[in-house]
Amino acid sequence: MCICLVSALAHHDLTYAIPDALDVAIPRGSRSPASTGTIARHQFDRATFDIGWDYTPIPGTDQTIGMYSPERSITDAFRLRGEVGYEPAQEALKEWLRRDGKPARLMEIASRLPRAKSPVLRPWKHCHELEMRYSGASSPPQAEWRAADQSVIFGQPPSPGGAS
DSSP: EEEEEHHHHHHTTTOOOOOOSSEEEEEEOOOOOOOSSSSEEEOOOOOOTTTTTTEOOOOSSOOOOEEEEEHHHHHOOOOOHHHOOOHHHHHHHHHHHHHOOOHHHHHHHHHTTTOOGGGGGGHHHHHHHHHHHHOOSSSOOOOHHHHHHHHHHHTTTOOOSOOO
């Protein structure tokens, strides 16, 4: 069991949304644990269930709980936008990029998950290409980064020259 989607985005402070229920991922085919709380269960493929998660300490206890990483949570929000809506994914990505999130890490996770290479994720590839192109540079051209950022936020492909 692992905290996922909007609940994980909220834990990582990547959304202003307050989840109606705790989003919990369980491997497909597993029996859902009994609970009296408000839990939204999401069944994820067993082959990809462990991608991008780790244990997170529960404050005030000596216990931990599984939590998807910011990159996995953003990718899942885009993959499952029919369930969670498009806004949480866009909002989370915008905030993650503002915090200097690494597009290469995001693309690595997205490439391992089904339906994550959709047109919605195409701008991330451009961000990754910019990161790779300017990885050794002391200061990449800010106009190109802004264009890539705008394309991710507004879902439009960046212009070839990087100008917006």
